[in-house]
Amino acid sequence: MLDFIFKPLSIAVIGASEDEKKIGHVVFRNLVKQGFEGKVYPVNPKREEILGIKCYPSVKDIPEKVDLGIVVIPAKGVPSVIRDCASAGVKGLVIITAGFREIGGEGIKLEQEIIELVKKYGIRTVGPNCLGVINTLNKMNATFASDLPPFGRVSFFSQSGALGVALIDWAIENNFGFGKFVSLGNKADLNETDFLEYFGEDPETDVILGYIEDIKDGERFLEVAKKVSKIKPVIIIKAGITEAGARAASSHTGALAGFDRAFSEAFKKAGIIRVNTIQELFETAEIFKLNKFPKGDRLLVITNAGGPGIIAADTADKLGIKLDPMSKESIEAIVDKLPATCSLYNPVDIIGDATSERYKIVLEQAIKDEHSDGICVILTPQAVTDAENVAKEIVKINQITEKPVFACFIGGKKIKSAIKILKTQQIPCYLDPLTAITS
Secondary structure (H helix, E strand, O other): OOHHHHOOOEEEEEOOOOOOOOHHHHHHHHHHHOOOOOEEEEEOOOOOEEOOEEOEOOHHHOOOOOOEEEEOOOHHHHHHHHHHHHHHOOOEEEEOOOOOHHHOOHHHHHHHHHHHHHHHHOOEEEOOOOOEEEEOOOOEEEEOOOOOOOEOOEEEEEOOHHHHHHHHHHHHHOOOOEOEEEEOOOOOOOOHHHHHHHHHHOOOOOEEEEEEOOOOOHHHHHHHHHHHOOOOOEEEEEOOOOHHHHHHHHHHHOOOOOOHHHHHHHHHHOOOEEEOOHHHHHHHHHHHHOOOOOOOOEEEEEEOOHHHHHHHHHHHHHHOOEOOOOOHHHHHHHHHHOOOOOEOOOOEEOOOOOOHHHHHHHHHHHOOOOOOOEEEEEEOOOOOOOHHHHHHHHHHHHHHOOOOEEEEEOOOHHHHHHHHHHHHOOOOEEOOHHHHHHO
């Protein structure tokens, strides 16, 4: 288990700095100011204290045991730090420092040296050349991303640190909860398979996401994925799929990318859900976050707009999703409560002047109806449609049904607050019907 990476009781930031422009300052400040529940020690031989906390010249000088070291010093000094950490009994390292294999030449030799050292001393290591690690449960932001995303039960490993920063920012904006995040960097020691295995065993993780450019040990990765995917969804973007992408991956983290078709086939056999875009990654994750899975392939679509309903129907047909009409009993139960101009087939079109009450009538019957296994609610912000109240009705329905319920609110400013209501309650909401049905 890698609990000492994600659940350390004490952290030393080796290379902590007073200079607000330096990564050593940002990482240390994040841990101190964002409420990390353990102890944090700054290590810098040139300072007495940083942010009012006593500074130590070396990790060996810290009087208490240190579980995790975060390394943010120039690359040439890293081997010496590893030796110091070994002497101090540090269990794990996160080497944020760049300047290793990814730059070639001397960087390759330097990385080989740290590989040999961490293996010799048995110190499990993340990186080098990485963003760091996050655990929102204990408020540990050991990265140079500015803020912690909200807590959730989705964990994410990424070979791209910059992508990690962007996704954390996106998660904060969209109230997408993360549990744990790790930036793999050059994978000198710990790699995607180690974290896939850890997240698979982690009781605080329900959904696993990954962005990878290469796989360190393909056979072991697929073996672990087969086991993990039986108990948790594993959703991965595999980049470096073209010759140009493979070259870019190599120059990025020193990775060697493989053939795309081979990856796709192998992923499928291992039970991995492969997606091609960041949008797909999170849209797919949002569905699994519900912890509600359709018992069959029948979907009921409720809409106040004919056009989006048609797009939804076309998309469902292409994907083999059945749009069966509600039962005769269900239709009879609601027909007198709705205008005669409504279409009660599927999609159920409650027409452009639909109020939240009209949505409520159909939703309450839909969750009882035995002809559907999931519900998609489409809304466009027409004059008398109160998007916020519709969102609140969806939230209420979602709380009392086992069927997955998701939304497609199409528009801009008029639906922004309604989407926030849905996102806050972890209900997936998409901006177009094609994406909603595909996810």
